[in-house]
Amino acid sequence: MRGRDEGSDGLFSYVRIEDRIPDDHPLRAIRHLADQALASLSERFDGLYSNMGRPSIAPEMLLRATLLQAFFSVRSERLLMEQINYNLLFRWFVGLPMDGEVWHPTVFTHNRDRLLEADVAHEFLAALLGLGQVKKLLSNEHFSVDGTLIDAWASMKSFRPRDRSGEPPGPGRNGERNFRKEKRSNETHASTTDPDARLYRKAEGRESRLCYMGHVLMENRHGLAVDTMLTRATGTAERDAALAILQRRKSGRRITLGADKAYDAAPFITQLRAQRVTPHIVIDGRISKNGVVRKSAMDGRTTRHGGYRASQICRKRIEEVFGWIKAQAGLAKVKVRGCAKVEAVFTFAIAAYNLIRIPKLLAQPAW
Secondary structure (H helix, E strand, O other): OOOOOOOOOOOOOOOOHHHHOOOOOHHHHHHHHHHHHHHHOHHHHHHHOOOOOOOOOOHHHHHHHHHHHHHOOOOOHHHHHHHHHHOHHHHHHHOOOOOOOOOOHHHHHHHHHHHHOOOHHHHHHHHHHOOHHHHOOOOOOEEEEEEEEEEOOOOHHHEEEOOOOOOOOOOOOOOOOOOOOOOOOOOOEEEOOOOOOEEEOOOOOOOOEEEEEEEEEEEOOOOOEEEEEEEEOOOOHHHHHHHHHHHHOOOOOOEEEEEOHHHOOHHHHHHHHHOOEEEEEOOOOOEOOOOOEOOOOOOHHHHOOHHHHHHHHHHHHHHHHHHHHHHOOOOOEOOOOOHHHHHHHHHHHHHHHHHHHHHHHHHOOOO
């Protein structure tokens, strides 16, 4: 018998939004972990808000919506609000009732940015890694560190002389500016739209671009990111950030640290050994401009052990973290300005990567 095309004009629904989400949907395990981490931050949220005035958007909802934006590569807050409005899966994950009104994109953005400026991103990452079931997955002895460039939300046309002597771009939405044969450096020039961004190139033969440098410390057992930092892009930023991260995570026990050849510098390795850190760093055998092979700061005390070779295999997994936050979470070019905001967005994207990985690791059978 043929069914009737009755349309979808029914006024009432008697099915809960909870019942519309499959029991085995991957977001169920992710939300369970996220809710546990957010519950531990409840007192912190209380201190960020006043007891007077109208209630704002719940911070838990703000952060869960931001996680969705990273998971599903939603390119803008306006599109995110549109998706939450008619996507039942998004409504369920955020915690918005069926009849709840979706927020205006500008209101959502202002509330979220104010929340992330309060260093909540780092606290959320720490709360997630502090959960009992997650702690069992982490190594406390073997780590890897690396850095990556995050393009700033600024145009090369905005990189102008600090003394305002250069000519501004032409009129129009995308006015032309001729900076050919103009010598530009971070000492004499700065971006007018994002002064914290720095002109930097990763290697010889590569283009220079306005960017930041994000740094991640990864544990080697399962490849989870355990700490982050964001700095201005400089030639020594990777080594300086690694030392700063290790200093604030000081535990008193000896650990190993895997890294690529950019970290092969004698002062850096000496400081690592002083902090009871065994360096497992790739030997830098590049040839200098005068044809002399650069002498590595690593020696046989470390490289002769099997643990060194194991670290060289494990440390490459940190590229999976950078690949995910750039391709999936949309951080190839960040959409906020200023070191503090960029660091908050970067750290929260790292926490989202961990949330994707942890349920899969917990589902694996025990050894």
